[in-house]
Amino acid sequence: MPSPSYPTLWPFLIYGILVLLLAGGMLFISHFLGERHQEKETDEVYEAGIEATGTARLLFPVHFYLIAMFFVIFDLEAVFIISWAIAIRDVGWGGYLAVVIFVAILVAVLIYEWRIGALNFGPQGKKILRAYRHKIKGVNHNEVVDKQNN
Amino acid sequence: MNALISTAVFGIFLMISGLFIKSKQAIRILAISGVVAAFVLNIIDFRQYGASATELFHGMLSVTNFGLLFIEIILGCVLVYFLLSGKDLANIGHYTGEYFALIFFILCGVVLAATYGNMLMLFLSIEIMSIPQYILAGSDKHNLKSHEASLKYFLMGAFSTGFLLMGIALLYGATGSFDITTMNLAGRPIDAMALAGIILIAFALAFKVSAAPFHFWTPDVYDGAPTVVTSFISTIVKVGGFVAFIRLFHIAFGSPDVDKHWLLVLSIITAATLIIGNVTAVFQQSVKRMLAYSSISQAGFMLFAVIAMNVLSWQGILLYAAAYSLATIGCFAILMKMKDYTYDGYNGLAQKQPLLALMNTIFLFSLVGIPATAGFLAKYFVLSAAVEKGGLLWLVILAVCCAAISAFYYFRLIWAMYFKAGDCQVEEHAITPAFKSVLALTALLVIILGVWPGLILAWI
Numbered sequence: 001m002p003s004p005s006y007p008t009l010w011p012f013l014i015y016g017i018l019v020l021l022l023a024g025g026m027l028f029i030s031h032f033l034g035e036r037h038q039e040k041e042t043d044e045v046y047e048a049g050i051e052a053t054g055t056a057r058l059l060f061p062v063h064f065y066l067i068a069m070f071f072v073i074f075d076l077e078a079v080f081i082i083s084w085a086i087a088i089r090d091v092g093w094g095g096y097l098a099v100v101i102f103v104a105i106l107v108a109v110l111i112y113e114w115r116i117g118a119l120n121f122g123p124q125g126k127k128i129l130r131a132y133r134h135k136i137k138g139v140n141h142n143e144v145v146d147k148q149n150n
Numbered sequence: 151m152n153a154l155i156s157t158a159v160f161g162i163f164l165m166i167s168g169l170f171i172k173s174k175q176a177i178r179i180l181a182i183s184g185v186v187a188a189f190v191l192n193i194i195d196f197r198q199y200g201a202s203a204t205e206l207f208h209g210m211l212s213v214t215n216f217g218l219l220f221i222e223i224i225l226g227c228v229l230v231y232f233l234l235s236g237k238d239l240a241n242i243g244h245y246t247g248e249y250f251a252l253i254f255f256i257l258c259g260v261v262l263a264a265t266y267g268n269m270l271m272l273f274l275s276i277e278i279m280s281i282p283q284y285i286l287a288g289s290d291k292h293n294l295k296s297h298e299a300s301l302k303y304f305l306m307g308a309f310s311t312g313f314l315l316m317g318i319a320l321l322y323g324a325t326g327s328f329d330i331t332t333m334n335l336a337g338r339p340i341d342a343m344a345l346a347g348i349i350l351i352a353f354a355l356a357f358k359v360s361a362a363p364f365h366f367w368t369p370d371v372y373d374g375a376p377t378v379v380t381s382f383i384s385t386i387v388k389v390g391g392f393v394a395f396i397r398l399f400h401i402a403f404g405s406p407d408v409d410k411h412w413l414l415v416l417s418i419i420t421a422a423t424l425i426i427g428n429v430t431a432v433f434q435q436s437v438k439r440m441l442a443y444s445s446i447s448q449a450g451f452m453l454f455a456v457i458a459m460n461v462l463s464w465q466g467i468l469l470y471a472a473a474y475s476l477a478t479i480g481c482f483a484i485l486m487k488m489k490d491y492t493y494d495g496y497n498g499l500a501q502k503q504p505l506l507a508l509m510n511t512i513f514l515f516s517l518v519g520i521p522a523t524a525g526f527l528a529k530y531f532v533l534s535a536a537v538e539k540g541g542l543l544w545l546v547i548l549a550v551c552c553a554a555i556s557a558f559y560y561f562r563l564i565w566a567m568y569f570k571a572g573d574c575q576v577e578e579h580a581i582t583p584a585f586k587s588v589l590a591l592t593a594l595l596v597i598i599l600g601v602w603p604g605l606i607l608a609w610i
Binding site: 112116 | 162165166169170342
């Protein structure tokens, strides 16, 4: 925001205009000078150079995402506790009380995560078996339907 | 600060108890007793704090009796909300305990918004209010519109939070303080940095209270979210955003040589909010969407309390918080019992459910601002605050014209209920005597506040 009391702000304005011009110019020029291909494989999905094997829109387990999220959460909590540990003598009993409350909240969250099964990683035998049984039942059911139709 | 601690503890308690208690009814009763407990504990707090601010936690919180009274109003409205719509909230999906826990976390944020004394606490309160809302808006997992609402709300909310943080950083650069009372903008000439900070914070808070031209997320989010959640986020949370707004702008930016820099910007925002909210609401066919736009237009009236800055505006925002929240929660509670959310879905409600139609009429009267309802006095207080401030007469005239426009779309619903023949579909089994009596008590409260505002205002 240029104002009389800040005469040094104008280089910032020029810098901003230059950034816009550069970014806009890149897009604009490449639109006219850029190469264009229209061949058989132009619109194909790029999959590391080999031919695509199928659609990319499939369901996949998000366990890694969950692990990453837990890592961030617990890591950040460790940071808070370490920053308390550095100042442990200065903050005294008041600080100790604050950390106790903080850790109590962490414990509550841990109980919650445990209980909803967010910490169960990897394949679970019982679940797979149940799904398998369900599938077999489903197939049988379909066969019955088919026979009736025939 | 009993309210702050009790809402936070109850939130965690409900989150855990949702895992061990399977009965939705039991969790709902737990949540109601939690609100009652917070309500009572806050009354006990009331004796200790006066009109001048008491600093807690090294100035992080600055508690006044205004803040406590505001919290009391909010807790009362949440109690009404739980009693009227608690069953619908419990039945959104499987995670009953979590829904109630998220509501308590939002309450914790509202309590912070009413008592913060430091910019960091302002940021924290806005975030604690917002993040559970993103989850609640997307809690109807089988509805694609609910997902859309959640994502839209999250993206827009994150964007406005960025504005808020940039504004706070600029103000810190200009004044060297996060504390809203010692920031002392008045003692020096306002430079570009402080001005940019104030404007950025104003925009971010206008985003949160859905004032035009930052209102574009509102209709989609309010329409897409489950109705019971919309009822909450369009009342309690919006009002909580307003208390953060009014406290910041009165305490930190309120002195006369500072306010001349932002008054015009906020006046234009108010005018735009009033016009856009009211005119667009006229064209809606769905009552849920109409209520979304009506919440934008009511935000325009509440903005008067921010720009007027005198004793009347403090009283006005308290009354407006109670009047608007109670009436809108009541309207939504009735809307949830309808099977068809369009205006035509209300046709002939007066024959089928005369009590519901009568209560809905009282709530709509209050939203329009008919005398002898709370809405009238609330509008009277905020508008007379603006008149007393001076120089805002054009805005007041505009607001009165917009209130006249708002009568059209509110009365259209009354017209549908009473004067149109039709066979409206109501969920009969959900309209229990208990529901009816709570609804009647809420309507009674709306009328009592309309003739005796001292019920609230005598406390400050």
